[in-house]
Amino acid sequence: MSIEFRDGVAVVDGEPRVLVTADYPYYRDDPAVWAERLRAVRDELGIEVITCYLPWRHHQPGPDMAPDFTGATHPSRDVIGFLALCRDLGLKVVAKPGPFIHAEVTYGGLPDWVCPDADPAIEALLDASGAPSRWSDSPAHVPGRPLPAPLGAAFLARAGEWLAAVGKEVLTGGGPVVALQIANEGIYTNGALPLTAYDYSPSGLAFFRDRLRAWYGTLDAYNRAHQTSFGGWAEIEPPRPGGSGTRAKADWGRCHAEYLAAVYRVSVRAVGSELPVVVNLNPPTVAELDDWLARVRPELxxxxxxxxxxxxxxxSADPDAQARYVIAAKRAPGPNMEENWGFSQLYDPAYVDAATSFHQSLLALAAGATGVNLYTGVSTSGWLPDLDSAHTGSYPDCAPIAADGSASEKAPVVHALAGFFTRHGAEFLECVPVASEAFGLYLPYAGIAALSGADGPRCGRSLRLFHDRMRARCRDYALLDLETVTPDRLAAFATVTVPGGPFMHRHVQRLLAGHLARGGRVLVDGPVPTLDENLEPCSLFRPSEPLPATPGPLSILNGRADAFLRSHPDRDVHYLTVLVQDDNDGPVGVRTPLGDVEVVAARGGAAVLRLADGELGDLLVKGVNGWLDSAVAARATFAGHTVAAPHPADLVRIAGRLLN
Known part of the structure; x- marks a missing residue:
């Protein structure tokens, strides 16, 4: 099996595929059970791609020892043996060497000896006040230890040596590793933190000033643009809370985007592998949506x-969570690299039942994700104390494969999910979301808004209001980066809504004017820009007038649910995803361009239906949610045809066969 990513889609042996994977933290389990657990993932869950972190602190606990990948110092460090088992069982692997991994591992998986407290040569990551950014392993360990600045020379060298060792010793020799994930949820699980949280360290400021030189060319040009009189680049400081300067705030947001890109690229180069690379970003928080938008720019x-x-x-219960999740899925095409399929005690008791994770997995795919990862597929026990001293018992508490190796009640749900998308994933990805509207991200406004609060132009707040309007009308939408989107891509949407403000890049204004000239509509949430990026007069388009709300291609006839439709561009093939909210009672009716559909599912459950040539085809419908004490005989009706479970249960039909 070979994997490459094309426009965020995993192409496996030349065929696009919805990538359904399962994480197995081998380092938390007895090596004697590795083979049995891997076999259970393959046979009980129907999954053939494993993901696993490689904890740096586990494999190289001391600065004077070489990384142990063979188990010479402890059997649980034999990752090469673990990968050999994967190969022998026909499983492929996405390896995740960090350097920082989180994963509830002490110090996020970093060795103690790269902590700035342990080595004064290692620069600390600093926030806007000059205080170190810290990592706490648990509430009992607040405030935690300072984190190293990612671009600090001493840490960069040590992290580079670790990643190079992984590349040379673990990823070579024709093994089962087919892709890499670098870092975790940003750099230090900090992708969604405020722009003032980092990086004000010396190396971070040097990066910022280097970027300013690249953007402006000369100090005179910078001073003219900012109406300042700095005598040298070293005098320029990034914005801090309460500071002023709209251009400076936009620059700091842009710097964060390039900083994240630079750290990713440095890590990839250090590994020295030709394998495809993916990252995983934590979704934005509600308060820091603008910070996240400014920082997360996959186009770079x-x-x-x-x-x-x-x-x-x-x-299924929280509108804020739903909005954050959909925005993360829509920001760019790519897989969900960690979906909670096992943690109820650590996060929320609702995850004790498979319905919660099943709902979210289908939402991710419906909203734009190209794959789903079970984190974790297997519950583990027996890790070394130095690896994780904050958690006891099994990790996690309710995975599809239990800590004793048995298949839990979640296993058949996963097997159905994996089976459905193994059969239909390529076709599902060929189908295009039915959406006529888009939100255009103008990300300079995100950087400004992140540092200005309610004052000045806004991006995140406009996006959230747009999302809520679309959800209330049961309308899907796209997210587009206005600085990089092509005219042809923009033309796929009849209406684009953009945030308003005082200025907008001249080429973006031309893009919007061109969309209007083609017969499209442009709505502006806020003032219409009258200046270009250099604050020179520029007013190249006149926005459209809002129209009264009209029915969209989908509507909820009865019940409390969300619905998404994907349609094939060349064939009469469609996929309808219905996501039932926790407070729903009774059947959910959905009006579609193909005809009305009725779904009976558990509260908090979900369904995906293949509608082809006017008929109801394969489907998954979740009929049981034990957490909400909801059990129904799952059912789907379309075009006068009904498929139903004979008693309260889930409903699964794959390749025309009912499997329960």
Whole structure:
């Protein structure tokens, strides 16, 4: 099996595929059970791609020892043996060497000896106040230890040596590793933090000033643009809370985007592998949506593929969680690299039942994700104390494969999900979301808004209001980066909504004017820009007038649910995803361009239906949610045809066969 990523889609042996994977943290389990657990993932879950972190602190606990990948110092460090088992069982692997991994591992997987407290040569990551950014392993360990600045010379050298060792000793020899994930949820699980949280360290400021030189060319040009009189680049400081200067705030937001891209590229170069690379970003928080938008710009990553993760709440019950999740899935094409399929005690008790994770997995795919990862597929026990001293018992508490190796009640749900997308994934990805509207991200406004609060132009708040309007009307939409989107891509949408403000790049204004000339509509949320990026007069388009709300291609006739439709551009093939909210009672009716559909599912459940040639085809419908004490005989009706479970249960039909 070979994998490459094309426009965020995993292409496996030449065929696009919805990538359904399962994480197995081998380092938390007895090596004697590795083979049995891997076999269970393959046979009980129907999954053939494993993901696994490689904890730096586990494999190289001391600065004077070489990394142990063979188990010479402890059997659980034999990752080469673990990968050999994967190969022998026909499993492929996405390896995740960090350097920082989180994964509830002490110090996020970093060795103690790269902590600035342990080595004064290692620069600390600093926030706007000059205080170190810290990592706390648990609430009992607050405030935690300072984190190293990613671009500090001493840490960069040590992290580079670790990644190079992984590349040379673990990823060579024709093994089962087919892709890499670099870092975790940003750099230090900090992709969604405020722009003032980092990086004000000396290396971070040097990067910022280097970027300013690249953008402006000369100090005179910078001073003219900012109406300042600095005598040298070293005098320029980034914005801090309470500071002023609209251009300076936009620059700091842009710097964060390039900083994240630079750290990713440095790590990829250090590994020295030709394997495809993906990252995973934590979704934005509600308060820091603008910060996240300013920082997360996959368009800058030079071939590194976008991915995202979960850990923000139960989307079937929480509108904020649902919005954050959908925005993360829509920001760029790529897989969900961590969906919570095993943690109820650590996060939310709703995850004790498979319905919660099933709902979110289908939402991710419906909203734009190209794959889903089970984090974790297997519960583990027996890790070394130095690896994780904050958690006891099994990790996690309710995975599809239990800590004793048995298949839990979640296993058949996963097997159905994997089976459905193994059969239909390529076709699902060929189908295009039915959406006529888009939101155009103008990301200079995100950097300004992140540092200005309610004052000045806005991007995140406009996006959230747009999302809520679309959801209330059961309308899907796209997210587009206005600085990089092509005219042809923009033309796919009848209406684009953009945030308003005082200025906008001249080429963006021309792009919007061209969209209007083609017969498209442009709505502006806020003032219409009258200046270009250099604050020179520029007013190249006149926005459209809002129209009264009209029915969209989908509408919810009855019930409390969301619905998404994807349609094939050349064939009469469609996929309808219905996501039932926790407070729903009774059947959900959905009006579609193909005809009305009725779904009976558990509260908090979900369904995906293949509608082809006017008939109801293969489907998954979740009929049981034990957490909400909801059990129904799952059912789907379309075009006068009904498929139903004979008693309260899930409903699965794959390749025309009912499997339960």
């Amino acid at each position: 990553w030079d071939g590194i593929s976008y991915g995202f993760t979960n850990w923000m709440g139960v989307v």
